[in-house]
Amino acid sequence: MTTLLPTEVEDRNPLVAARRQLRDALAELDLPGMFDMLATPRREVTVSVPLRRDDGTVEVLIGHRVQHNLSRGPAKGGVRFSPHVHLDEVRALAMWMTWKCALVNIPYGGAKGGVTLDPRNYSRGELQRVARRYTSELMPVLGPATDIPAPDIGTDEQVMSWMMDTYSVNRGHTVLGVVTGKPVALGGSLGRASATSRGVVHVALAALRHRGVAVAGSRAAVQGFGKVGRDAALLLAEAGVQVVAVSDQYGAVHHPAGLDVTALAAHVDATGSVVGFAGADPMDDGDDLLFLDLDLLVPAAVEAVINADNAHRVRASVVVEGANGPTTPAADEVLADNGTLVVPDILANAGGVVVSYFEWVQANQAYWWSESDVNNRLAERMQLAWESVVETAEQRGTSLRRAAMVLAVDRVANAHLARGLYP
Ligand code: GLU
DSSP, X not given: OOOOOGGGGOTTOHHHHHHHHHHHHHHHSOOTTOHHHHHSOSEEEEEEEEEXXXXXXXXXXXXXXXXXXXXXXXXXXXXXXXXXXXXXXXXXXXXXXXXXXXXXXXXXXXXXXXXXXXXXXXXXXXXXXXXXXXXXXXXXXXXXTTEEEEEOTTOOHHHHHHHHHHHHHHHTSOOGGGOXXXXXXXXXXXXOTTHXXXXXXXXXHHHHHHTTOOSTTOEEEEEOOSTXXXXXXXXXXXXXXXXXXXXXXXXXXXXXXXXXXXXXXXXXHHHSSSTTOTTSEEESSGGGGGGSOOXXXXXXXXXXXXXXXXXXXXXXXXXXXXXXXXXXXXXXXXXXXXXXXXXXXXXXXXXHHHHHHHHHHHHHHTOOOOHHHHHHHHHHHHHHHHHHHHHHHHHHTOOHHXXXXXXXHHHHHHHHXXXXXXX
């Protein structure tokens, strides 16, 4: 039995949640003695990222990269630039990547990384220097066969380009497969930018139908209007769902008859926030969006937004986790008691890493697929994963989260056991 961290009493600590979910899954599987092996990251690297600011002063930032598991292939996962990045969070996010990759059956282990900074306080030139120094500090552990970063909160295809360039210059040749989520002009995949959202919407529509809710005219809210939430809201509206509320870190807007999401996206492009959108009413507290009377709630921002303090107020019939870890274990229990169907993050938001895998395959073969090829293959994988999770949940009489975890943990544990312990 591993030593509990002092923070393990906190409902909102993502590592506590991740370890609890692993423990619950192992309790369903006949895999004695696997908890420590699967709860402990294989490798953790913490680096200083000294940054020369535009004013000439030097600031020393801290970065991490955690490779949680390598049994099924190279480590894979995003890099976050956020003031909230800390090692326990990165460990949890890396663990979730392992289960996500296993669940959708792509040949990777899980990783995550990040630099603790608020990108809004830094110029583009400064962010470029951060990305390059962080990459250069991690050179020994990155590589297309070792560990392949991708965008996450606060990073984008430009950051991926700088990371790819830094890695390549140091290796002496272009290595397209070292990161995914690159611009299409630089070996990115068609369809990658909207892949997470596309996957979220695919399973959200499947979950509504599973619940017997007609998609056309159903009511949804999306928390977060970034890389995941924005295209999810657009694609939901395209599918006939009424997106009645959307929030970002600055506030929320609400329109009971359904927002014009395309107009909202144009407003965000022009102003940087959903706040002030003329086609809707402002909500006093952005979090109130979580408690609307809805068919579908998509938390697509950060961890622990549905927690012990507020889960009893959630009235949505279906919660689809666009973010990683938005529901704490205590909240999970409350939602289950209230009959809410929760589609877990490792299934719901796996579309991003699925198309990252497609990007890596294309880069390694130097042969590029059409956008419809990418989207069709993504839809096929999401559908297969959805069906296997629902089937397992029904067979075992358990939640979708527990079922998804059981499938994923079993795959990873069996890969580990088949390889055997070295030496
Ligand atoms: N950051 C994304 C996630 O959490 C994508 C990771 C990837 O594509 O490697 O799933």
